[in-house]
Amino acid sequence: MPDNRVPGFGETYGEMYGPVPPPDRPLPPGHDGPASPPPPHAHRPPPQSYGYPPPTRQLPQQSSYAPEPQPYVPEYPGPTYAAPPPKPPRPPRTPRPLLAAVLAALLAGAGAGYAAGALGDKDPVAPGRSPTQSASPTKPPSKPAGLDEVAAQVLPSVVSVETEDGRGSGFVFDEQGRVLTNAHVVDGSSRAFIVLQDGRRIAARVLGTDPARDVAVLDAETARGLIPAKLATKSTDKPAVGDTVLAIGSPLGLAGTVTSGIVSGVDRKVGLGEDESQQALQTDASINPGNSGGPLVDAEGRVIGINTAIAQLDEDGDGKGNGGSIGIGFAIPIGDAVDAARAIIGG
Known part of the structure; x- marks a missing residue:
């Protein structure tokens, strides 16, 4: 008789469900036949241990290698920039002949000045001068005054001359306040007025005239405020x-x-x-x-x-x-x- 034991179970199929009917034998009335056998894994007891450790699932080991990130490359080409070429090394500078000539001239001039100074120190002392007495420095020429300064200096001495018949100009020429003008300005008048730069009017007497030289002299009633001009008589x-x-x-x-x-x-x-x-x-x-x-x-x-x-x-x-x-x-x-x-x- 064949062994009808189910692997993993201690009972046979017949012990659990009865004898297996023959395939061609009809089933008795009211009996639908034995129940379908359970799947092989149903009610399976845990496997027996035979002294070996249970098998463990081995996971595939992952490698530690990671690919390097690649730079982003656009789908269209962009402009390219190239670094400028390095400058060639500068050649060493050589002294110019002109600089050497100037330097030689300066050294020669310094030597000549030193020699002249040494010789000058040995010159005899001028008569009437002590060895410690030096020559007085030359006074620089005075700077000429500007025309505006000249005008401001002379204007206080200039007057206007008025007579009954006309007018002209004149200027104070001495400390007594007398005024010098032309003879044709007074034109034979015996009286006149002089007008100062500040607007003051002073009566004056005609002292006399020289028609040949066209010169006349006026004598003011007061010399107060009258400033004589400088005369170039030397x-x-x-x-x-x-x-x-x-x-x-x-x-x-x-x-x-x-x-x-x-x-x-x-x-x-x-x-x-x-x-x-x-x-x-x-x-x-x-x-x-x-x-x-x-x-x-x-x-x-x-x-x-x-x-x-x-x-x-x-x-x-x-x-x-x-x-x-x-x-x-x-x-x-x-x-x-x-x-x-x-x-x-x-x-």
Whole structure:
């Protein structure tokens, strides 16, 4: 009889469910036949232990290697940048021949200066000077004053001269407050007024005139506030052609007007006043009606002449000039004017 034991179980199939009917034998009525056998694993008892450890499931070992992250590469090509090529090494600098020559010249000059100083120390002491006494340093030349400073220095001495018949200019020339002007300005008047730069009017008496030299002297009633101008009466003060000059006066009644120019000529023979031939200074400083009698001063503020006349063009042919200054003016030298003034004052 075959063994009907089910693996893993101690009972046979017949012991549990009865004999197995033959395949061709019909089943009795009311009997549907034996129940279907359970699956092999149903009611399976735990496996018996035979002294070996139960099998364990071995997991596949994971490797520690991880792929390196790759940079992101766009699907379209972008611009490429290349680093600039490195600069070639700079060649070493070599000294220039010019620098060497200059250095040699400096060394030679220093040696020569040292030698000259050594020789100078051995020179004998000048007569009248002690060995410890040194020569006085040379005084640097004084800086010439600007024309604005010259004008500011002279203007307080310049006055306007007014008479019944006209007006002109003048300037204070001595400590007594006497005023020097042209004879044709007062034109035979015995009285006049002088107007100072601050607007004060002072009555004055006409001491006298020299029509030949065109010079007149006025004596103010008071000398208060009258400042005499510096006069260039020394022989060393004579002007030269090209010297800078200022013409100051009251042209057309404009008191305190200053124009500049140069000495264009000296010892010009011109007809001034009643004298047909008189020495005069020529200047291109603008001189206009009303400037007559005013001072012509140099760059140091000294009066070198009295503005007297201007040359004019005779456009009408009538012997009378027309227009204003054409850059040719004449002034009486101050030496001649002072000589005439002294003669007038001395009577």
